Amino acid sequence: MSSRSPVPAPRLVPVRLSVTVALALLLTACGGTGVQGTPGGSGLRDPYFPKAGNGGYDVSHYDLTLACAREGDRLRLTGTATITARATQDLSAFDLDLKGLTVGKITVDGAGARWNRTGQELTVRPHDDLEKGRTFRVTVRYSGTPETITDPDGSQEGWLPTSDGALALGEPTGSMTWFPGNHHPSDKATYDLSVTVPQGLRAVSNGEPTGETTTEGRTTSTWHTAEPMASYLAILAIGDYTVRRSTTPDGLPVYVAVDPAEDKASREVLARIPEVMEWAESVFGPYPFSATGAIVDHAPDVGYALETQNRPVFPGAPDTALLVHELAHQWYGNSVTPKTWRDMWLNEGFATYAEWLWAEDHGGDTAQQTFDALYDDGEDTYDDLWSFPPAQPTSAAHLSDSPVYQRGAMVLHKIRQAVGDDTFRAIVRGWATTHRHGNADTADFTAYVEKQAPDEDFDAIWADWLYGEGKPERA
Numbered sequence: 001m002s003s004r005s006p007v008p009a010p011r012l013v014p015v016r017l018s019v020t021v022a023l024a025l026l027l028t029a030c031g032g033t034g035v036q037g038t039p040g041g042s043g044l045r046d047p048y049f050p051k052a053g054n055g056g057y058d059v060s061h062y063d064l065t066l067a068c069a070r071e072g073d074r075l076r077l078t079g080t081a082t083i084t085a086r087a088t089q090d091l092s093a094f095d096l097d098l099k100g101l102t103v104g105k106i107t108v109d110g111a112g113a114r115w116n117r118t119g120q121e122l123t124v125r126p127h128d129d130l131e132k133g134r135t136f137r138v139t140v141r142y143s144g145t146p147e148t149i150t151d152p153d154g155s156q157e158g159w160l161p162t163s164d165g166a167l168a169l170g171e172p173t174g175s176m177t178w179f180p181g182n183h184h185p186s187d188k189a190t191y192d193l194s195v196t197v198p199q200g201l202r203a204v205s206n207g208e209p210t211g212e213t214t215t216e217g218r219t220t221s222t223w224h225t226a227e228p229m230a231s232y233l234a235i236l237a238i239g240d241y242t243v244r245r246s247t248t249p250d251g252l253p254v255y256v257a258v259d260p261a262e263d264k265a266s267r268e269v270l271a272r273i274p275e276v277m278e279w280a281e282s283v284f285g286p287y288p289f290s291a292t293g294a295i296v297d298h299a300p301d302v303g304y305a306l307e308t309q310n311r312p313v314f315p316g317a318p319d320t321a322l323l324v325h326e327l328a329h330q331w332y333g334n335s336v337t338p339k340t341w342r343d344m345w346l347n348e349g350f351a352t353y354a355e356w357l358w359a360e361d362h363g364g365d366t367a368q369q370t371f372d373a374l375y376d377d378g379e380d381t382y383d384d385l386w387s388f389p390p391a392q393p394t395s396a397a398h399l400s401d402s403p404v405y406q407r408g409a410m411v412l413h414k415i416r417q418a419v420g421d422d423t424f425r426a427i428v429r430g431w432a433t434t435h436r437h438g439n440a441d442t443a444d445f446t447a448y449v450e451k452q453a454p455d456e457d458f459d460a461i462w463a464d465w466l467y468g469e470g471k472p473e474r475a
Helices: 013-029 260-270 273-284 320-328 345-361 367-381 402-419 421-434 442-452 459-466
Strands: 057-071 074-087 091-097 102-108 114-118 121-125 135-144 148-150 156-161 166-169 188-198 202-204 208-215 218-230 236-239 242-247 253-258 292-296 336-338 438-440
Touching: 074 091, 074 156, 102 114, 102 121, 188 202, 188 236, 202 218, 202 253, 208 253, 242 260, 253 260, 253 273, 260 292, 260 320, 273 292, 273 320, 273 345, 273 421, 292 320, 320 345, 336 345, 345 367, 345 402, 345 442, 367 402, 402 421, 402 459, 421 442, 442 459
Parallel strands: 057 188, 253 292, 336 438
Antiparallel strands: 057 074, 074 135, 091 121, 102 135, 114 121, 148 156, 156 166, 166 236, 188 218, 202 236, 208 218, 242 253
């Protein structure tokens, strides 16, 4: 205002001019981009994990270079993560999720960046503000012994030591224990991974293997994941594995890695992968990824299998039903990924119903018989079956409870009863195709079903089976 005034004001003008000059000098010192950004959000306010993920940017690719060395009875990790992302707002700072580990250096587009840490939040302040729409690369160098996380339901994830190595499992938040990133299912990316381990061990990951070399007592394996993947589906398995490579009849690569202690017990089931894949494609539509397979470790303390992308991991020899379940997840959960953890039933309900369909198509109980038995006597096996509706778990501690799995499958069967087999099969295939490599939530699903069967009234199914409290009337 004083610069526009025709009357000098000796006491005020120099002060205001000095502030202006100082601001200009400050902007010049900061790079003079003219961008005046604000910090990206620390957390995406997920209903169950509000600090998971971060706002202000979208990741397109992770390039991870890792090296492991023995430190006592655990593996110490040294890593470099280069993350390619696009700013979705003008950014003065942004957060990455990283739990534990020691950060040594961070650069953004090659220029040194400042950072600080609070809990799992690694806040990065680039030398220059980042303009909305700009693609940038942040490189983080880090090291340490990764942590094991105990989830709200009491299970363990993150970095899980095994008798000869480690399993890095990430559902729902464990991936932040071994690489920094935007660790929420809504931000999917492609991956390149290079892992160096002591000779005698092997590192197995997602996607397709692109090389393996051994020099000076250390073995380096490289892996490429070409299709988008949520970080909770990333796998790093380190151990002494027997590896078998093959292809399905239509040429899809199959890569199986098995701990020798589980090889004999798992061989017959794993040999059925091509058969299961052929059946799954006939039911769910074209397979959405470039490779398939499995990892079977000897890790009895882990207590659960996980649908890690391309290559589900089992802590021991699986049975056929479990193999079907985890491979079905490649369509439902991995390709069509939930927008938030509230939508977990879209993963587990579909994979559980896949088990019902497999049994129906292979001489076992029909899906109707399975549904009826569950409705009549399900409490004998699942005492919490009617404790909450599948679309509204009561807390993070109950995301993997039976209402999400079994009642989720029952919702799908109720849809099938309403529309008939032909329309139901079209819905199942169309849902996987429409949201291929994307994210979707329960509202997207109910809208999709209603659109595919416009003459049906689904209100009672949604109200009683998807969102209803207690045991619905059979109807």
